[in-house]
Amino acid sequence: xxxxxxxxxxxxxxxxxxxxxxxxxxxxxxxxxxxxxxxxxxxxxxxxxxxxxxxxxxxxxxxxxxxxxxxxxxxxxxxxxxxxxxxxxxxxxxxxxxxxxxxxxxxxxxxxxxxxxxxxxxxxxxxxxxxxxxxxxxxxxxxxxxxxxxxxxxxxxxxxxxxxxxxxxxxxxxxxxxxxxxxxxxxxxxxxxxxxxxxxxxxxxxxxxxxxxxxxxxxxxxxxxxxxxxxxxxxxxxxxxxxxxxxxxxxxxxxxxxxxxxxxxxxxxxxxxxxxxxxxxxxxxxxxxxxxxxxxxxxxxxxxxxxxxxxxxxxxxxxxxxx
Ligand SMILES: Nc1ncnc2c1ncn2[C@@H]1O[C@H](COP(=O)(O)OP(=O)(O)O)[C@@H](O)[C@H]1O
Ligand SMILES: [Mg+2]
Numbered sequence: 001x002x003x004x005x006x007x008x009x010x011x012x013x014x015x016x017x018x019x020x021x022x023x024x025x026x027x028x029x030x031x032x033x034x035x036x037x038x039x040x041x042x043x044x045x046x047x048x049x050x051x052x053x054x055x056x057x058x059x060x061x062x063x064x065x066x067x068x069x070x071x072x073x074x075x076x077x078x079x080x081x082x083x084x085x086x087x088x089x090x091x092x093x094x095x096x097x098x099x100x101x102x103x104x105x106x107x108x109x110x111x112x113x114x115x116x117x118x119x120x121x122x123x124x125x126x127x128x129x130x131x132x133x134x135x136x137x138x139x140x141x142x143x144x145x146x147x148x149x150x151x152x153x154x155x156x157x158x159x160x161x162x163x164x165x166x167x168x169x170x171x172x173x174x175x176x177x178x179x180x181x182x183x184x185x186x187x188x189x190x191x192x193x194x195x196x197x198x199x200x201x202x203x204x205x206x207x208x209x210x211x212x213x214x215x216x217x218x219x220x221x222x223x224x225x226x227x228x229x230x231x232x233x234x235x236x237x238x239x240x241x242x243x244x245x246x247x248x249x250x251x252x253x254x255x256x257x258x259x260x261x262x263x264x265x266x267x268x269x270x271x272x273x274x275x276x277x278x279x280x281x282x283x284x285x286x287x288x289x290x291x292x293x294x295x296x297x298x299x300x301x302x303x304x305x306x307x308x309x310x311x312x313x314x315x316x317x318x319x320x321x322x323x
Contacts, residue, residue: 002076003037004176004208005061010034010070012053012060016283029282030056032232033070035309038176043202043209045223045240047216047255049279053232054212055099058178061210062094063087074176092122095169099181101161105153111164112149115139118171138167142197159190166197176208184214195222216252217259220244228252231290232282238315248317250295251275289320297321 012031030053038044046054059065061072063079072079079090098104105114115135118124125131136146142163153161162182169177179198183191199222201207213219219226220240227237228251236249247253254273261267277294280286286293292302299320307318 001040004040004042004075005038005210006071006073007037007061008035008071008073010057010060010072011068012056012065013068026283029232029285031060032282032285034227034229034232034234035070036227036234036237038208038210040175040208041202041206042225043211043223045219045226046210046212046229047219047226048214048229050214051279051282052229053282054214054229055180057229058096058180058210058212062091062096062178064096088122092172093174094176094178095172095174096178096180097162097165097169097182100185101158101165102153102185104165105161107153109152110149111139111144111151111153111156114153114164115149115167115171118168122172124172134171138171141170141201142167157190158186159194162186162194163197166194166201170201170205173205174207176210178210178212180212181214182211183218191218198222215259216244216255228255231279231285233290233318234309234316235291235319236315236317238317242315246315248312248315248322249291249319250297250321251291289318 010031011033014028014030015025016028017025034057036044046057048054056065060067067080074090074094077090082090112135115138116131119131119134125134135149139146139148144160144163144167153164156164182198183194186194202209211219211223223240225237225239226243227234228249229235230251236243236247236252243252244256247256254275257271257273261270275294280290280293288303288305289307292298295302301320305320307320309316309318
């Protein structure tokens with residue numbers, strides 16, 4: 001069966017001021033040619049350090065941003081070819097859950113209206129009574145209660161606010177949800193609850209997820225496949241188990257080595273790969289392989305040519321050193 005989402009050579013550049021004394025505008029290459037597919041019912045994890053372009057990728061895929069280049073096909077529909085006025089039916093099928101449950105909910109709206117707004121926009125309720133019932137049902141689905149509908153976001157904990165965000169996303173019965181670091185801002189103690197809820201919802205409603213996270217530990221159990229991003233590009237993509245067992249890209253290896261292993265003997269034996277320096281600027285990324293400035297194994301070719309994204313058999317990697 002054809003994948004539900006197909007992202008091809010997607011780029012999103014931002015024009016930004018070149019600096020205090022510069023009259024030119026520079027291009028910040030937040031997403032610079034990424035391609036992948038997601039099957040129906042699948043979770044694709046998208047992982048990378050802060051600033052590598054994950055949120056921009058998510059927002060461009062659901063056309064909250066217009067792309068600089070490339071295509072996204074959703075269930076056979078090339079979404080950037082649609083006139084913006086015809087996006088509404090697709091907006092119903094694609095939803096996004098945001099990282100910060102404090103910033104993403106309007107503080108002046110009641111929970112009932114936050115969850116009910118998409119029902120209104122898409123005209124999904126025939127009457128006030130039906131709208132109210134739908135809101136209550138949605139709150140129930142995410143583990144909240146009908147009484148919560150008359151309250152305001154500030155009266156809730158971080159975990160509860162993220163549940164409100166999930167209820168709002170579910171209101172339109174989407175097929176595909178982009179979860180942008182949905183648990184990063186939450187206490188560790190409640191992260192698992194939110195993850196479990198998202199997994200149960202996926203099973204019950206046959207949802208497809210793009211699950212964005214900044215470290216590999218967060219996506220290990222939730223994702224069927226994982227894409228690792230570095231400075232606007234995907235450097236490696238493989239099945240979750242395969243990526244953990246057999247990471248090929250030096251950046252993936254470094255990210256994995258940063259995750260503690262619960263077994264103290266294994267942990268003591270292990271060699272950590274320390275990533276030195278910061279991620280370079282996406283305004284002026286290194287020529288050749290973008291990771292080479294932090295890669296201990298970099299060779300001459302790495303500063304000369306951009307490595308291709310090569311398929312090793314359901315395992316893709318962009319590295320000159322992997323053959
Ligand atoms: N609206 C914007 N205008 C200009 N630059 C942006 C904008 N949004 C993000 N960026 C820049 O794009 C890069 C990628 O950001 P982002 O997609 O938020 O990364 P991540 O989600 O992986 O932390 C960063 O350098 C960031 O500063
Ligand atoms: Mg982000």
